[in-house]
Amino acid sequence: MEMPRPNPQVIARKADLIERLSRVLPADAIISDPAETRAYECDALTAYKCPPLAAILPASTQEVADALRICHDMGVPVVPRGSGTSLAGGALPTEDSVILGVARLNEVLETDYENRFIRVQTGRTNLSVTGAVEEDGFFYAPDPSSQLACAIAGNIAMNSGGAHCLKYGVTINNLMGVTMVLMDGTVTEIGGAHLDAAGYDLLGLICGSEGQLGVVTEATLRILHKPEGARPVLMGFDSNEVAGQCVSDIIKAGVLPVAIEFMDRLCIRACEAFAKAGYPDCEALLIVEVEGSDAEIDEQLETIMEIARRHNPVELRQSTSAEESAKIWLGRKSAFGAMGQINDYMCLDGTIPVSQLPYVLKRIGEMSGEFGLDVANVFHAGDGNMHPLILFDANKPGDLERCEALGAEILKLCVEVGGCLTGEHGVGIEKRDLMTDQYAPEDLSIQMAVKDVFDPKWLLNPAKVFPLASSEAHRIAAE
Amino acid sequence: MLKPESEADLAALVAGADAPLHVQGGGTRPIGGPTNGTPLTTSALTGIELYEPGALTLVARAGTPLAEIEKALAAEGQRLAFEPMDHRGLLGTTGEPTIGGVIAANVSGPRRIQAGAARDFLLGVRFVDGAGRVLRNGGRVMKNVTGYDLVKLMAGSYGTLGILTEVSLKVLPDTATVATLSIDGLDDGQAVKALSRALGSPFEVTGAAHWPHAAQGSGRTLIRIEGSEASVAYRAGELQAALAGFGEVAFSHDTAANRTLWQDVRDVAPFHAQPGDVWRLSVKPSDAPGIVAQLSGAQALYDWGGGLVWLRVPEGTAPDKIRQPVDAAGGHATLIRGNRSAGVFHPLPAPVAALQEGLRQKFDPRGLFNPGLMGQAA
Numbered sequence: 001m002e003m004p005r006p007n008p009q010v011i012a013r014k015a016d017l018i019e020r021l022s023r024v025l026p027a028d029a030i031i032s033d034p035a036e037t038r039a040y041e042c043d044a045l046t047a048y049k050c051p052p053l054a055a056i057l058p059a060s061t062q063e064v065a066d067a068l069r070i071c072h073d074m075g076v077p078v079v080p081r082g083s084g085t086s087l088a089g090g091a092l093p094t095e096d097s098v099i100l101g102v103a104r105l106n107e108v109l110e111t112d113y114e115n116r117f118i119r120v121q122t123g124r125t126n127l128s129v130t131g132a133v134e135e136d137g138f139f140y141a142p143d144p145s146s147q148l149a150c151a152i153a154g155n156i157a158m159n160s161g162g163a164h165c166l167k168y169g170v171t172i173n174n175l176m177g178v179t180m181v182l183m184d185g186t187v188t189e190i191g192g193a194h195l196d197a198a199g200y201d202l203l204g205l206i207c208g209s210e211g212q213l214g215v216v217t218e219a220t221l222r223i224l225h226k227p228e229g230a231r232p233v234l235m236g237f238d239s240n241e242v243a244g245q246c247v248s249d250i251i252k253a254g255v256l257p258v259a260i261e262f263m264d265r266l267c268i269r270a271c272e273a274f275a276k277a278g279y280p281d282c283e284a285l286l287i288v289e290v291e292g293s294d295a296e297i298d299e300q301l302e303t304i305m306e307i308a309r310r311h312n313p314v315e316l317r318q319s320t321s322a323e324e325s326a327k328i329w330l331g332r333k334s335a336f337g338a339m340g341q342i343n344d345y346m347c348l349d350g351t352i353p354v355s356q357l358p359y360v361l362k363r364i365g366e367m368s369g370e371f372g373l374d375v376a377n378v379f380h381a382g383d384g385n386m387h388p389l390i391l392f393d394a395n396k397p398g399d400l401e402r403c404e405a406l407g408a409e410i411l412k413l414c415v416e417v418g419g420c421l422t423g424e425h426g427v428g429i430e431k432r433d434l435m436t437d438q439y440a441p442e443d444l445s446i447q448m449a450v451k452d453v454f455d456p457k458w459l460l461n462p463a464k465v466f467p468l469a470s471s472e473a474h475r476i477a478a479e
Numbered sequence: 480m481l482k483p484e485s486e487a488d489l490a491a492l493v494a495g496a497d498a499p500l501h502v503q504g505g506g507t508r509p510i511g512g513p514t515n516g517t518p519l520t521t522s523a524l525t526g527i528e529l530y531e532p533g534a535l536t537l538v539a540r541a542g543t544p545l546a547e548i549e550k551a552l553a554a555e556g557q558r559l560a561f562e563p564m565d566h567r568g569l570l571g572t573t574g575e576p577t578i579g580g581v582i583a584a585n586v587s588g589p590r591r592i593q594a595g596a597a598r599d600f601l602l603g604v605r606f607v608d609g610a611g612r613v614l615r616n617g618g619r620v621m622k623n624v625t626g627y628d629l630v631k632l633m634a635g636s637y638g639t640l641g642i643l644t645e646v647s648l649k650v651l652p653d654t655a656t657v658a659t660l661s662i663d664g665l666d667d668g669q670a671v672k673a674l675s676r677a678l679g680s681p682f683e684v685t686g687a688a689h690w691p692h693a694a695q696g697s698g699r700t701l702i703r704i705e706g707s708e709a710s711v712a713y714r715a716g717e718l719q720a721a722l723a724g725f726g727e728v729a730f731s732h733d734t735a736a737n738r739t740l741w742q743d744v745r746d747v748a749p750f751h752a753q754p755g756d757v758w759r760l761s762v763k764p765s766d767a768p769g770i771v772a773q774l775s776g777a778q779a780l781y782d783w784g785g786g787l788v789w790l791r792v793p794e795g796t797a798p799d800k801i802r803q804p805v806d807a808a809g810g811h812a813t814l815i816r817g818n819r820s821a822g823v824f825h826p827l828p829a830p831v832a833a834l835q836e837g838l839r840q841k842f843d844p845r846g847l848f849n850p851g852l853m854g855q856a857a
Binding site for chain 1: 536596599621681
């Protein structure tokens with residue numbers, strides 16, 4: 001993966017930089033010893049590593065602003081980092097960059113049930129936001145699989161989704177306001193406890209901008225009362241195509257489940273071995289979940305199961321207890337970990353129109369054969385967000401390269417059928433060089449013009465999202 | 480009136496333009512400051528290009544009449560869940576609302592509180608920028624973080640960043656039953672508390688409004704629930720019990736009558752044909768009654784559980800009089816009907832205004848599109 005050449009002048013001024021940062025940050029918030037900066041050399045995309053010049057851990061918006069101003073004045077690139085769970089290399093440093101970690105920004109600032117929001121510092125983990133309100137019956141809806149570890153800051157940077165976003169939407173649909181520090185240290189407040197921030201929809205722009213426009217330090221998030229109950233049903237089919245058709249028929253029937261998850265045989269076996277969820281051994285498994293009171297759940301599941309029966313399922317079984325439901329979800333949410341126990345893998349994140357599911361699954365099967373690498377499929381079928389896992393052997397020379405080539409082909413297929421490269425993981429460096437397959441040069445140019453406005457010197461996470469050849473003119477103009 | 484017949488014609492027209500354009504769809508929502516450009520409408524760019532009910536997606540050219548889209552959706556038992564308001568009654572305009580106009584003004588109705596705003600259902604756009612380039616962002620899939628989200632940026636930018644030519648939308652199933660719970664006689668403060676109680680329940684309230692002068696001069700508080708008949712009946716019972724402390728809770732499950740009632744809430748019907756300026760406030764719900772109380776001579780209608788306040792005030796009321804209490808509490812106020820030269824949109828904090836102006840200069844460097852409409856430099 002090509003990265004911009006580190007700026008030797010920045011590296012040469014490391015001592016000066018650390019000295020200036022130490023005037024605005026406590027000593028233990030600055031990590032500059034090469035042995036310690038290695039902890040920040042990569043995120044969850046571990047194939048690429050590079051220790052940063054330094055890492056800083058500010059504990060307030062003011063500290064973030066002071067530190068950014070110093071980096072801005074000295075021309076030092078800054079890579080913001082949530083919890084480092086990015087699968088796309090969003091938090092991968094360069095040698096001349098400072099990692100700005102938000103881990104110490106983890107306070108709950110305000111909880112307001114009457115107006116249904118919570119205001120938090122963004123280093124707080126996704127699950128602990130729900131943790132702060134669940135005793136009172138509320139929850140924060142976006143639920144990425146990494147929710148135990150991932151930070152709200154990273155959720156905002158990547159506009160994270162999760163299994164239940166078919167009903168509740170992704171991060172942006174649940175984000176009401178932010179405090180954001182621009183690269184030059186300017187603190188901005190956008191939105192708040194009211195709906196639809198004034199002016200242009202800058203919240204919509206910031207969310208999903210991969211830490212390239214500013215550092216979000218505080219967020220106002222919508223919270224909801226938990227549903228009375230939820231119940232998943234397992235549906236097993238003997239072909240992927242039939243399962244895909246069943247998904248489309250369920251959606252068309254006018255019942256909207258909170259989640260429709262899909263797994264293929266490879267994945268089913270790995271997850272079953274890991275979670276003992278009672279998954280059937282079949283070609284394709286759907287987990288369909290609905291919410292409400294018991295009677296409401298019965299009514300919805302009756303409709304859904306009737307549709308499933310028309311597709312001759314090899315298994316059709318409702319969960320009968322809370323414990324069973326938890327196991328069913330544990331299996332699904334552990335899919336990446338379970339696959340990781342048996343193989344190295346690369347996780348893709350393309351999204352396709354739901355109507356294209358059967359065709360795309362068939363093509364992935366064929367491509368898997370052509371490349372000689374197994375592909376396990378696990379994904380959010382209701383919204384077409386696919387997560388093909390390409391299995392490879394990291395110790396086998398050439399395997400990673402073959403795996404990346406297959407991944408690129410699969411993502412191009414997603415674009416070809418009317419979809420996109422990434423549904424919730426972000427572009428990072430992983431999909432950066434495929435952006436020209438999705439967007440024409442002028443489509444990318446207007447996006448980069450947005451970065452010119454927020455970060456005229458192109459110092460925030462500059463090597464991500466846009467192919468280096470595309471962004472070169474902007475980066476040079478910024479120097 | 481310029482009326483390009485195709486996206487390519489529009490792009491050529493913009494590329495060759497040497498004077499400002501007043502961009503509009505059907506012209507039914509004249510919101511924003513006065514702008515001096517040559518009128519240009521997208522109303523000839525029509526047609527639903529793709530509709531996949533099984534994928535909950537619809538793609539249409541920007542000038543497609545909203546009515547045509549709603550009809551196509553209804554035929555499949557689906558709808559635009561964000562329930563766009565029809566401004567014609569309130570503003571006394573005529574003409575045909577277009578989907579592009581809905582998106583450009585980010586128009587949402589009562590269900591915004593539960594389902595989201597227009598921008599939350601916008602999956603992709605095509606538009607012509609100020610250089611006359613045809614640009615594309617987003618797509619037609621539900622989840623997409625491929626590059627920056629200019630889709631939402633275009634929603635609510637009132638044609639000042641580009642001229643929309645095509646929009647992709649997420650649609651949702653319609654519901655069989657629409658029911659309304661109502662409580663009479665609550666003052667504004669109690670009403671917002673009752674609405675908060677309902678919205679903070681697990682019973683999926685999709686509308687939460689309060690009309691202070693509806694029931695013989697006293698207030699009527701309205702709560703909408705939608706779904707299957709059995710589910711609606713169950714949730715109505717639970718909500719009646721939860722709200723018993725606020726007074727008698729009446730229940731109507733006359734779906735046709737309730738559809739009309741909530742259309743009236745959506746379209747601010749009590750203010751139609753009534754004199755005066757009309758303001759639209761977005762605030763924290765519990766702040767709303769206090770803000771309204773500070774404005775003597777104002778008549779209010781509350782939606783979104785109190786978070787959206789429609790205010791009718793004497794003609795020519797100074798904007799500062801409305802904005803001062805909103806600023807103090809947090810939120811924003813927009814003049815929807817009245818003298819538009821006094822400043823329509825809420826002034827932004829300096830750093831945010833600078834970002835907005837910076838974006839405007841990148842998207843429309845020659846200042847062609849609706850100069851002055853959002854208060855930006857002409």
